[in-house]
Amino acid sequence: MSNYTRFEIGQTFPLAIHEQGDGGLFQVDANGTMFILQLAHTDVIAHEAFRTGAMEFALYKENGILFLLYQIDGIFKEGWGDAPLSLHAIPAEHQPTGKSLDEGILHLYLVDSNLRILLAQRDVPMNEGFQYVLRDYVENESVDEPAGDAFKKTVQKVWSRISSADMRKRAEAVMAVELDIPKAPSQMKH
Template structure:
């Protein structure tokens, strides 16, 4: 098993095919991760990502799984969505269900223009959220949906639903509390 080193301020170590703003939800040997790419950020957005309150959700339609996210201090319009695109991966690149053994989600904020890691965070998933995620990923791994059919279904779902619509029909939701470290105590 290889381990990828993620360092804030360094070039993001994983290849990113889509260079636009938005989120990517993926699972690989490094575990479950959400990568948010933004072309314009400031210190408030970085700190909001690193320590702010968030809401996470899972939504499924037509056999496609969406990771939904709401990050206070970054998105004024509420929810964003990111489909899990396992159907687009070649067979040798697909994750195995063991990649989801650890009930944590790794979050990465990346500057789209420079491909620099601006912030990272690890969130513990609730047992309910984690178990549902494992179940839905296993179903996707067993699916025979072609990449073309995946893209067509995805476009149809996006025509009918906004991210907010999806959040209202989510299968599971989890709140992530504000996580500001306490200052060190003086002795």
């Protein structure tokens, strides 16, 4: 992640978010790979679940669009969410680079959708298969990605035809994120 942007819990989220409202946003750009979850109603349990809880992510491609599927224990009781990647909406100077694709980290941000405040953040390493599918899409397949209104219509068609759970069953890459609770100082080995 680029070091010129400051991400501080409790402060305004420093990046522009074009899609307002609750839901997930998936973005790959010159700063790296990001998943931004915007929620209007959260509590301390949800913040901790996002920061340290078990999660699962998957990548699914259909009609020239790559979808990030997500399931987060402690925030969603069941089911899968999905967020389509929209590279055509990223200005040319912010498009992903070889360096940003090589980083191998999925940056996770939980943002209050009403106040635009950063509530929690986490960085998780991508496994090799997940990173391969993402890189292949960005470098080779994104040229077929529909743009503008065609993108929105294509996403709506996909959503009307297949559920997020079915996308997950057909995903090309899956990444499990284990529970990550830091040990108390008294539990650490000396």
